[in-house]
Amino acid sequence: MAIQTADSVFKVSYDARRTELTSLGREAELRLAMPWLAGAFAEHLGGPAGMVLRRGPFMVAEHGDQMTGAAIVPASDGLEAAAEGIYRELLATCGEFHLHRIWNYVPRINDMQAGLERYQQFNIGRWVAFEERYGRDLRAFLPAASAVGIKGDHLALMFSAGKRRPLFFENPSQVPAYHYPPDYGPRPPGFARGVVIEEADARTVFLSGTASIEGHRSVGEGDWDLQFRTTLHNIETMLGRMGVPEALHGDAWRRGDVLDGGFKCYLRHPESLCVMQEFFFEHTGLDESRVSFVQADICRRELDLEIEAAIRAPLPRA
Ligand code: 3EB
DSSP states (O other): OOOOOTTOSEEEEOOOSSOEEEEETTEEEEEOSOOEEEOSOOOEESOSOSOEEEETTEEEEEETTEEEEEEEEEOSSOHHHHHHHHHHHHHHHHTTSEEEEEEEEEETTTOEETTEEHHHHHHHHHHHHHHHHHGGGGGGGOOEEEEEEESSSEEEEEEEEESSOOEEEOOTTBOOGGGOOGGGOSSOOOOBSEEEEEOSSOEEEEEEEEOSEEBTEEOOTTOHHHHHHHHHHHHHHHHHHTTOGGGGOHHHHHHTSSOEEEEEEEESOGGGHHHHHHHHHHHHOOOTTTEEEEEOOBSSTTOOEEEEEEEEEOOOOO
């Protein structure tokens, strides 16, 4: 879970000159070449654990029912092969664990290469690896995810998996990404809109990267206000369906109705930071302590904003 705890094993940090994955005994750090803009919410995955181990290209830590890991691979050319290769390794590394959440960081995500956008190449490779592992039913195994741009030329992946099969959620006002029509690429993006993992003492809620998309169409090109409102509406729908509508209300966090976690906003244009902060804080009553902002390209050229959430919430009352 992407939750702040002192004894966490995997740390994600931003503002690195180049993307690096480092490990020192019981700790690993994924340093991302992604500009940090604002906010205090930081990701720490995992829990008190044994050692961080190397498995193929992955650094992995297991802690009870949970597994956390990350890998970086060079990806200047042929993103399709790079994605297929790293996803094949990932699915092998997970073994019997269920994938819950994957963060994908894709260099030059919107560039065209060999006649195809690099994000579309990435989607082909990811899909092929899931199909190889799960066959025709692959859609039933796709985790929550985000896929955004990163500087440099390393493809980076971070994941959270567990022994529990998650509950999967879709947004009825959006076409499931894994059913997007071929206009968006030869193979669809392989992710679920959200997952919930019910543990003994709490629930972990992963909301995938959420953008201004209705049906399968982007909404509000060039209009930050409309993109924000459409995105927020999608988030409200999803958090409602996942049983944590209160997570969008600052008051609920202050009352302790939400245990931990927060939101992360990817902004294509750093100069949109002030207006996006104002939109978010005004509409939700949340503040910098639970909402962070980074600069990243979004996987659709016309979109300027994507927002994700990782939330730990109490079990529903019986
Ligand atoms: C979308 O809804 C916007 O390719 O893993 C959001 C979350 C998006 C995850 C992915 C893409 C991904 O299609 C983009």
